[in-house]
Amino acid sequence: MSLPDRSALSRREYVRALVAAGGATALSACLDLSDDDEDEDADPVPAGIDDPSSLPDRQHAWDEQLPADGDENVRPAEHHVLVALSVSDDVGSVADPDARETVEDALRTLERAYERSNDGLLFTIGYTSAYFDRFEEPLPESVDLPEPEPLREGENPAFDEFDALLHLASDRPEVVLEAEEGLFGDRESVNGIEPEAELSGVFDREDDRRRTGFVGDGLPAERTDVPGVPETVPEDAPFFMGFRSGFADSQASEDRVTIESGPFAGGTTQQVSSMEINLAQWFGQENHYQRVSKLFSPEHAAEEAVGEVGEELGATNGLTDERIAATEDDARERGVVGHAQKAARAREDGEPPLLRRDFNTVDGDRPGLHFLSLQREIADFVRVREAMNGTDLDVATANNGILHYLFVDRRGNYLVPPRSLRALPPAEPNDDS
Structure with missing residues (x-):
């Protein structure tokens, strides 16, 4: 994907367009913005922790790490990327302990590299029913995970039938881009931390299913350059x-x-x-x-x-x-x-x-x-x-x-x-x- 025209966009519009574009070139352009005058006093990205095992067992426990507005409503992170993943054909079995260790090591690298916050990185990884269909045993009765379906007359959506979805969120556009690239071996380091492992070889990215977005006061009004x-x-x-x-x-x-x-x-x-x-x-x-x-x-x-x-x-x-x-x-x-x-x-x-x-x-x-x-x-x-x-x-x-x-x-x-x-x-x- 070609990069957006910097001269035609404000800085905020440009970084959102870079997140949407994704890839090493977009990340490089995003990091180059740190040399802009307006970023001279920007704080460094906060580092994570040496022992990620001390983090909450709930992947989705984000609220305490997110700020609140004046009415005590949780303010979501500004930049979001949804990375679609399919188990690689090179993986003989998803029960392979080496493959599981590789995935865990790759995710722990992110936790060591970035503070678990909106100023660092928040993320989850979830799995579809198509992934669990690989196993002879069904999911336990305590888990309700049906295949997606239309939920309104006349609705005809496509369905996510790949294996997993990685949700990356941060107030910093360079963080979601760097984390994504680091997970797939396209960065020698992430926030100064050398990756212990990478997801490539276990997962393939479904680039045509990659999704991005943003939340924040005033951000939608800046997208009047987009048709519609x-x-x-x-x-x-x-x-x-x-x-x-x-x-x-x-x-x-x-x-x-x-x-x-x-x-x-x-x-x-x-x-x-x-x-x-x-x-x-x-x-x-x-x-x-x-x-x-x-x-x-x-x-x-x-x-x-x-x-x-x-x-x-x-x-x-x-x-x-x-x-x-x-x-x-x-x-x-x-x-x-x-x-x-x-x-x-x-x-x-x-x-x-x-x-x-x-x-x-x-x-x-x-x-x-x-x-x-x-x-x-x-x-x-x-x-x-x-x-x-x-x-x-x-x-x-x-x-x-x-x-x-x-x-x-x-x-x-x-x-x-x-x-x-x-x-x-x-x-x-x-x-x-």
Whole structure:
């Protein structure tokens, strides 16, 4: 992939384009930016720890390492890369202890090289059902990992049928690029640490399935150079559709999404739905009142409870039990229901079942979203998605939340094991695995 034209882009736009391009050349260009005047006082990338065994066993335990905004909402890392992996034909068996040791050594190199934080590197590796099909034994009953499927009438996404997905996240674009290149032997060192092993030889990268994205106040508005991103995206919005997301009271806790029993206790499941967003229609045909009604609820719009980009909501999306219970009445009497309002009907005992870690994308030069969620069971995601579909509601499709503007292109389901089982896990771990 050719590099973007530096002269035509701001620095922030340029580094995001470099992350999207990937590869050694993009990394070199990103590192060269450190010589710019504006980076003279930049702090060095914080190093990791000598003994990674002391890190939490939950791969997905990120929240304590991420900063919070003024409302105590966890602020996600700014840059994200999803690296698709297939077990190499050179690997005779995924049960080969040497192959497992190689994967573990490669991942521990990252933990020694980078602090486990947004300023360093956060990462997980998850495995598809296609990977586990290699084993004669099925996954234990405590793990819910079905193959992905369409979840809405007329939906026809492609499915992630490779073996594994590596999620790299950092506020520093050079870190996600360097970590990816270092894992595959294209760097002599990562943050000054010589790699103990590399994933190449065990995994092949599926470059055509590589996905990237970003989150942050004002970042979507800087992508008006991309076709389909209108000038009307609010300047301070962290997401393309113009509003904040990830409210603390509307997110499941890491405990809630963690598998509690069985050999994979301490792990979680992950789903990724990659989708395009029709922003031209969203901003061109709907005014602010209508966007609030369709994204949150009509009551939010009537009470002017959201603000320009959601800043008035604080740590909650404002969906009380009463507003959730009013969903059917809003459909029938107001002719519109909110996306968040519908999805909230899938809460259990008032608690949301999903921990969202999604991010904007312009992969394919189109605005979109990689909706990444963690949940104890994939069935939790399916249940939320069915509630979001709102097929039980008497409302026109165009007013049924934001369904009219989202188009799912690809979906994948993953088991994210605990760290102790993250390197080529068997389907039925035992004390000897």
